[in-house]
Amino acid sequence: MMTKKIFLFTLLVSSFLVISCGNDSTNPETEKPIGTGIDTKYVGTYENNAAEGKNGTMQVIYEVTTDGGINTTINYYSNGQTYTGALLAKEIDKYSDTKYKSSFGAGETFEFSADGSSLTITSPSISDNPIVLTKK
Numbered sequence: 001m002m003t004k005k006i007f008l009f010t011l012l013v014s015s016f017l018v019i020s021c022g023n024d025s026t027n028p029e030t031e032k033p034i035g036t037g038i039d040t041k042y043v044g045t046y047e048n049n050a051a052e053g054k055n056g057t058m059q060v061i062y063e064v065t066t067d068g069g070i071n072t073t074i075n076y077y078s079n080g081q082t083y084t085g086a087l088l089a090k091e092i093d094k095y096s097d098t099k100y101k102s103s104f105g106a107g108e109t110f111e112f113s114a115d116g117s118s119l120t121i122t123s124p125s126i127s128d129n130p131i132v133l134t135k136k
Helices: 002-022
Strands: 044-047 051-053 056-064 070-076 082-087 092-094 099-102 109-112 118-122 131-135
Touching (some): 056 118, 056 131
Antiparallel strands (some): 070 082
16 A cells, blocks of 8 residues: 555656656747747837947847838948848747747847837847847
8 A cells, every 4th residue: 555655656746747847938949939020019220339249340230120021231340341131021930029030041039128129139140249229
């Protein structure tokens, strides 16, 4: 009788461990997109004055368009070069009301402040550090 109780108790505890370990909602790799494109409440131009990037000091300008895409301009102060690009709405996965990730290229992440006044970009291809842009 005692052996049966110990067995059932062990089974119960191990079941809880399996369930809790298998439900990892904090790991970004397990997050699933809930849509595509950036919400229209964030439409506008976000920019910084200067950020240190892999190719020198740069000004970053991101324009969130009405169709949910992003137009990008990067001006490098050190060499005077300007790079432009665009991400279509279908290339941007939505993970929450404030968090988005590019499904194209280097996998940039875009995180908006709740009030939409700032945008933090994490882009391994242009900078080792997050870049914070302010809405203009």
